[in-house]
Amino acid sequence: MTKRITAKEAKNAAFETLQRLFAIHPDAHCELEHKSPFELLVATVLSAQTTDVAVNKATPALFAKYPTAEALAKATPLEVEPLISTIGMYRQKSKNIVKLADLLIKRHKGQVPKSLDKLVELPGVGRKTANVVLGVAFGAPEGVVVDTHVMRISQRLGWTKEAEATTIELALCKLLPREVWDRTSHTLIFHGRRICGAVKPQCDRCGVSDVCPSAGRAVEVGRKPGRTR
Numbered sequence: 680m681t682k683r684i685t686a687k688e689a690k691n692a693a694f695e696t697l698q699r700l701f702a703i704h705p706d707a708h709c710e711l712e713h714k715s716p717f718e719l720l721v722a723t724v725l726s727a728q729t730t731d732v733a734v735n736k737a738t739p740a741l742f743a744k745y746p747t748a749e750a751l752a753k754a755t756p757l758e759v760e761p762l763i764s765t766i767g768m769y770r771q772k773s774k775n776i777v778k779l780a781d782l783l784i785k786r787h788k789g790q791v792p793k794s795l796d797k798l799v800e801l802p803g804v805g806r807k808t809a810n811v812v813l814g815v816a817f818g819a820p821e822g823v824v825v826d827t828h829v830m831r832i833s834q835r836l837g838w839t840k841e842a843e844a845t846t847i848e849l850a851l852c853k854l855l856p857r858e859v860w861d862r863t864s865h866t867l868i869f870h871g872r873r874i875c876g877a878v879k880p881q882c883d884r885c886g887v888s889d890v891c892p893s894a895g896r897a898v899e900v901g902r903k904p905g906r907t908r
Contacts, residue, residue: 707865716791716816724803751780775803814861824864828871831901835893
C-alpha cells in the first residue's frame with residue numbers, strides 16, 4: 680500500500696523543491712519593462728494573450744508619448760492603436776488602457792491602487808494582472824500569479840490537481856507561505872520559459888527532475904489551451 684503523506688509533509692516537500700528552483704533561477708523577475716507602477720499596469724494589461732517580448736517592443740513608443748495616466752486619459756483609442764498595433768487584440772486593448780487611465784484619474788488621483796479589489800475594477804485587469812502589479816510594484820501580492828507556465832509546472836510537480844487558474848491559485852496560496860508568493864510566480868515562469876516548456880519539456884536538464892512525479896512524461900501533464908489574464 681502506498682503511504683499517504685500528510686498536508687504538512689506535502690507543504691515541506693513543495694517548499695524544499697521551491698528552494699531548489701530559487702537557486703536554479705536566482706535572477707527570476709518580471710520581464711515586462713517598466714519604470715513606474717503605471718507603466719507596469721499598462722504593460723501587464725497589454726500582455727494578455729501576447730508575449731512579454733512583443734509588449735516590450737511596443738511600450739517604449741507608447742510610454743514616450745503617454746508617460747502618465749493623465750496623458751493617456753486625454754488620448755483616444757484611435758490615437759493609441761498605431762502604437763500597439765503589433766500586439767494581439769490591440770484595438771480592444773487600446774480602449775482598455777485609455778479607459779483605465781481615465782478611471783485612475785477619476786477614482787485614484789492618477790495613482791495605481793494598492794488593493795486587488797480596486798485594481799480588478801479597472802478595464803482589462805483580472806486577478807493575474809492585479810497580483811503582478813501588487814507583487815512587483817508594491818511587494819504585496821494578494822495571491823500567486825497563475826499564468827500558463829505556473830499552471831503547467833505546479834501540476835507537473837504534483838502541487839495541485841486543479842485545472843483552472845483561480846483554483847490553482849487558491850491551492851498554491853494554501854501550500855506556500857505568503858512571503859514567497861511573488862518570487863514563486865517569477866521563478867516558475869522562468870523555469871517554464873527556459874526548461875519546462877509545454878511542448879518540449881527538458882527533463883534531462885531540469886534541476887528538480889529527481890523529485891518531479893512527471894519527469895520523463897511531463898509533456899502529458901499540464902497542457903491546457905488558452906491563457907489567463
